[in-house]
Amino acid sequence: MKPKIAVHKFSSCDGCQLAFLNAGEQLLTLSELVDIVHFVEAGPVAPDEQVDIAFVEGSITTPHDVERIQRIRSQSHYLITIGACATAGGVQALRNLVDGQQWINAVYASPQYIASLATSTPIAAHVKVDLELWGCPVNTRQVMAAVRALLFGVVPEIRRDSVCMECKREGNVCVLVAKGQPCMGPVTQTGCGALCPHFGRDCYACYGPAENINTPALVNRFAGLGLLPEEIARRFLTINNAAPAFVDAARSVQP
Amino acid sequence: MRRGDVSHPYLLHEAEIVTRVQEAPDIFTLRLRFSAAARQRDYTFQPGQFNMVYLYGVGEVAISIVSDPEDDLLYDHTIRAVGRVTRGMAALRAGDYVGIRGPYGRGWPLPQAEGRDVLIVTGGLGCAPVVSVIHYILKRRERYGRLIIMQGVKHANDLLWRERYAEWARQPNVEVIIAADQGAPLWPWRIGRVTDLFDQVPFDSERTSAMMCGPEVMMRVAVQQLLARGMNEADIHLSMERNMHCAVGHCGHCQYGGKFVCKDGPVFAYPQVKELFGVRGF
Amino acid sequence: MPKPKNKQTDPPRYPLRYLARASLPALLDSLRAAGYRCIGPQLKEGAVVYAELDTVEQLPRGVHDQQSPGEYRTQASEDERYFAWANGPQAIKPWLFAPRESLWQVARDEHGRLRFRETSPQVTPLAVIGARACDLAALRLQDQHFLHGAHPDPYYQARRESLFIVAVQCSHTAATCFCASTGDGPRAERDFDLALSELNAGYVVETGSQRGASVLAALPLAAATAAQRDAARQQSERAARLQTRALPGRNLRDVLFANLEHPRWDEVAARCLSCGNCTSVCPTCFCHAESEQPALDGAHSEHVREWDSCFTQGHSYIHGLTIRAETRTRYRQWLTHKLGSWHEQYGRSGCVGCGRCMTWCPVGIDITEEASAICGEGT
Numbered sequence: 078m079k080p081k082i083a084v085h086k087f088s089s090c091d092g093c094q095l096a097f098l099n100a101g102e103q104l105l106t107l108s109e110l111v112d113i114v115h116f117v118e119a120g121p122v123a124p125d126e127q128v129d130i131a132f133v134e135g136s137i138t139t140p141h142d143v144e145r146i147q148r149i150r151s152q153s154h155y156l157i158t159i160g161a162c163a164t165a166g167g168v169q170a171l172r173n174l175v176d177g178q179q180w181i182n183a184v185y186a187s188p189q190y191i192a193s194l195a196t197s198t199p200i201a202a203h204v205k206v207d208l209e210l211w212g213c214p215v216n217t218r219q220v221m222a223a224v225r226a227l228l229f230g231v232v233p234e235i236r237r238d239s240v241c242m243e244c245k246r247e248g249n250v251c252v253l254v255a256k257g258q259p260c261m262g263p264v265t266q267t268g269c270g271a272l273c274p275h276f277g278r279d280c281y282a283c284y285g286p287a288e289n290i291n292t293p294a295l296v297n298r299f300a301g302l303g304l305l306p307e308e309i310a311r312r313f314l315t316i317n318n319a320a321p322a323f324v325d326a327a328r329s330v331q332p
Numbered sequence: 333m334r335r336g337d338v339s340h341p342y343l344l345h346e347a348e349i350v351t352r353v354q355e356a357p358d359i360f361t362l363r364l365r366f367s368a369a370a371r372q373r374d375y376t377f378q379p380g381q382f383n384m385v386y387l388y389g390v391g392e393v394a395i396s397i398v399s400d401p402e403d404d405l406l407y408d409h410t411i412r413a414v415g416r417v418t419r420g421m422a423a424l425r426a427g428d429y430v431g432i433r434g435p436y437g438r439g440w441p442l443p444q445a446e447g448r449d450v451l452i453v454t455g456g457l458g459c460a461p462v463v464s465v466i467h468y469i470l471k472r473r474e475r476y477g478r479l480i481i482m483q484g485v486k487h488a489n490d491l492l493w494r495e496r497y498a499e500w501a502r503q504p505n506v507e508v509i510i511a512a513d514q515g516a517p518l519w520p521w522r523i524g525r526v527t528d529l530f531d532q533v534p535f536d537s538e539r540t541s542a543m544m545c546g547p548e549v550m551m552r553v554a555v556q557q558l559l560a561r562g563m564n565e566a567d568i569h570l571s572m573e574r575n576m577h578c579a580v581g582h583c584g585h586c587q588y589g590g591k592f593v594c595k596d597g598p599v600f601a602y603p604q605v606k607e608l609f610g611v612r613g614f
Numbered sequence: 615m616p617k618p619k620n621k622q623t624d625p626p627r628y629p630l631r632y633l634a635r636a637s638l639p640a641l642l643d644s645l646r647a648a649g650y651r652c653i654g655p656q657l658k659e660g661a662v663v664y665a666e667l668d669t670v671e672q673l674p675r676g677v678h679d680q681q682s683p684g685e686y687r688t689q690a691s692e693d694e695r696y697f698a699w700a701n702g703p704q705a706i707k708p709w710l711f712a713p714r715e716s717l718w719q720v721a722r723d724e725h726g727r728l729r730f731r732e733t734s735p736q737v738t739p740l741a742v743i744g745a746r747a748c749d750l751a752a753l754r755l756q757d758q759h760f761l762h763g764a765h766p767d768p769y770y771q772a773r774r775e776s777l778f779i780v781a782v783q784c785s786h787t788a789a790t791c792f793c794a795s796t797g798d799g800p801r802a803e804r805d806f807d808l809a810l811s812e813l814n815a816g817y818v819v820e821t822g823s824q825r826g827a828s829v830l831a832a833l834p835l836a837a838a839t840a841a842q843r844d845a846a847r848q849q850s851e852r853a854a855r856l857q858t859r860a861l862p863g864r865n866l867r868d869v870l871f872a873n874l875e876h877p878r879w880d881e882v883a884a885r886c887l888s889c890g891n892c893t894s895v896c897p898t899c900f901c902h903a904e905s906e907q908p909a910l911d912g913a914h915s916e917h918v919r920e921w922d923s924c925f926t927q928g929h930s931y932i933h934g935l936t937i938r939a940e941t942r943t944r945y946r947q948w949l950t951h952k953l954g955s956w957h958e959q960y961g962r963s964g965c966v967g968c969g970r971c972m973t974w975c976p977v978g979i980d981i982t983e984e985a986s987a988i989c990g991e992g993t
């Protein structure tokens with residue numbers, strides 16, 4: 078029997094699901110290897126089915142989400158979060174740092190209809206996560222490599238080296254050193270192929286924190302480039318806004 | 333033009349798993365035979381050397397060879413499922429195929445130890461590299477003097493292959509002494525620390541070679557004990573473990589100060605490694 | 615400076631020649647005619663980098679560089695010179711020790727049988743134009759590492775054997791250069807096929823090999839005049855004099871290993887990003903990681919190696935334990951290896967004084983300063 082796979086969605090932009098939908102030929106290969114039993118955006122709907130691998134996109138932002146993720150966990154053998162929302166709260170976790178209710182009141186005509194939690198939290202804050210795939214969005218290579226490894230019976234390998242490692246292999250010129258751009262590469266996890274520096278712009282940390290990072294040292298460097306405290310804080314808080322290492326770095330400059 | 337191994341140091345040879353033995357919940361032995369007859373015939377190794385063993389689609393790991401060098405029918409690897417690749421290997425069955433390249437590194441100085449007493453020290457859950465030494469000596473009993481096997485374990489239940497130790501202990505001129513920090517019912521050996529073992533068995537420091545492997549903390553203690561009892565530093569040999577990717581001194585991962593564990597080791601005489609031995613971070 | 619005594623073992627000497635700048639295209643033509651693909655310095659993304667060179671117009675004419683720890687800038691000028699800069703982020707290393715490379719492939723059939731197939735090394739002969747003395751010193755070390763052991767690396771070897779080197783003698787030095795203190799520059803004395811000293815209107819050309827001589831054969835060369843030779847020599851000497859940085863000694867091995875608990879390791883760890891840039895730009899660093907890239911359908915797989923660094927977690931990972939989990943021990947590995955244990959491994963320090971690790975360190979950590987702090991000045 079083929080292993081079963083589900084792709085679930087919480088608060089998110091749906092962009093990570095494109096890692097599957099845009100996979101082209103690989104998507105066909107995948108469907109030969111596994112049964113995709115639940116993937117609303119692609120067609121199949123069976124949210125309550127027991128599965129071997131559940132991919133979860135999106136963060137937990139409503140009381141209903143809190144219940145649903147528990148159910149998904151209990152019916153999934155191996156649970157993988159995909160993307161910045163599911164793994165680190167996403168852009169919407171900016172609300173964690175302010176009074177969200179105030180914003181809701183200001184934006185919506187009838188705020189009483191909005192059932193939203195005060196925070197946007199990663200999946201791991203609610204249930205046990207077996208594997209986290211970072212990125213905003215994640216790419217096809219990441220999700221397919223995870224499936225392949227699991228089919229081989231081994232845990233997927235995740236490198237948490239800095240973007241700089243990949244950037245140098247790509248032969249890019251360092252935008253921080255050569256242009257003084259506030260590049261987040263030194264504290265950001267590899268996985269994107271050093272996409273932004275390849276096009277001559279600074280990394281904005283969409284793959285989340287690398288391992289063993291030194292945010293105070295980078296904060297200092299950014300200050301030396303002339304960035305104001307709020308500009309530095311914004312470098313860390315853009316995409317992965319519930320990643321503790323980034324939140325701490327932002328708070329250290331802008332309490 | 334390039335020929336086989338000589339010019340392509342990374343290419344693997346297919347080998348078949350002839351037998352698989354489950355030794356303990358997470359330890360298993362694969363008995364292998366190369367698919368190509370010529371490779372099977374030409375392959376030779378020394379105890380203490382290792383092969384790179386490849387799990388299809390997943391990767392390679394360095395694993396010590398535990399069979400006897402004169403047994404040219406099958407090559408044995410005893411593997412503990414502790415990492416990504418070795419856990420995957422645990423699912424292999426007889427009839428499956430793996431990739432093998434090797435042998436690599438320097439083995440135990442067994443020829444030099446002929447005519448001498450040999451003291452084996454191992455710790456933790458027991459350790460494959462010294463098992464090859466024990467088998468080697470038992471098979472050539474007359475060429476060596478006393479064989480003393482010392483092992484310390486944390487808890488009595490951690491000792492694997494109890495029958496094997498009992499069997500070794502029955503061989504002529506072999507002493508097996510094991511101590512557990514914590515005992516258990518029916519534990520036939522000593523309770524106490526590994527350091528205490530050295531007081532139990534006096535050895536002649538002039539005519540004894542020590543060979544050890546296991547956790548580095550354990551080896552550190554053992555080295556101190558041996559030196560305190562007058563053993564020469566050069567008579568102490570230890571098998572080191574480090575991250576290995578290439579096994580031929582290229583990738584840099586296995587560096588231990590100026591040594592490459594893959595090609596200068598894995599077996600070292602103590603003076604070769606003593607400068608950094610026990611310094612955290614190398 | 616003591617002179618080496620064994621003068622008689624020097625390679626055969628070729629006379630110094632002079633090539634007018636207007637004839638430089640002829641050198642490229644001659645290299646191409648000899649079967650080489652030309653690789654040369656060009657201004658890209660704000661730095662002088664090495665890339666495929668079709669015409670001399672692509673060379674960084676009039677470009678000067680300004681380097682300091684953590685900072686690199688170029689400036690345009692009216693200067694006619696093509697090589698009036700010190701060095702850029704990389705030179706020869708990526709062309710021989712590829713940043714990423716497939717080693718072998720394996721296919722698995724329906725019976726589980728494995729068929730391994732080596733990936734053939736790519737062997738277009740390359741001519742690298744513009745390599746400096748430090749780059750050549752680094753090349754010798756990489757040769758020792760990849761070629762002179764029991765298992766020569768076939769990929770490196772194939773490319774190395776067909777490599778043609780047109781060195782350029784440094785006329786400009788960056789504030790980060792310290793090759794004079796390591797004994798590796800600024801003049802390249804050997805291991806080039808040709809070496810150019812760039813003057814206002816042309817080049818004094820040294821020939822270092824028979825191959826070099828034959829590439830020159832078709833060029834419109836003149837004998838170098840005494841004035842031209844003097845000008846070339848003087849600008850090298852000046853480049854050496856202008857260097858302000860230095861390592862505290864040529865062999866720091868013992869003093870580094872005697873100072874493994876020096877408080878400076880903690881202090882530098884507080885500044886170090888542990889990002890691995892220094893090792894990536896270092897022309898002698900050789901560490902690489904191997905990994906597996908299986909096809910999704912599981913029918914075949916590829917084994918790849920790529921540049922790694924002692925600043926990554928994976929470098930010292932061994933089932934369940936990371937031997938160097940924090941920056942202090944990673945930085946210590948880098949420095950004690952580079953300036954220390956290289957002596958045991960390859961008979962000299964692993965640093966050739968190119969200064970890249972400090973320029974391209976995003977936070978500007980200066981290897982000469984760290985080494986001095988740990989070893990004490992004037993060891």
Ligand code: SF4
Nearest residue numbers: 896965966968969971
């Ligand atoms: S250590 Fe730094 S200065 Fe020395 S060769 Fe490497 S990059 Fe150049």
Ligand code: SF4
Nearest residue numbers: 899900901924948951
């Ligand atoms: S251990 Fe570090 S310093 Fe040494 S070669 Fe490897 S990356 Fe470079």
Ligand code: FES
Nearest residue numbers: 579581583584594
């Ligand atoms: S394992 Fe690659 S250098 Fe030792």
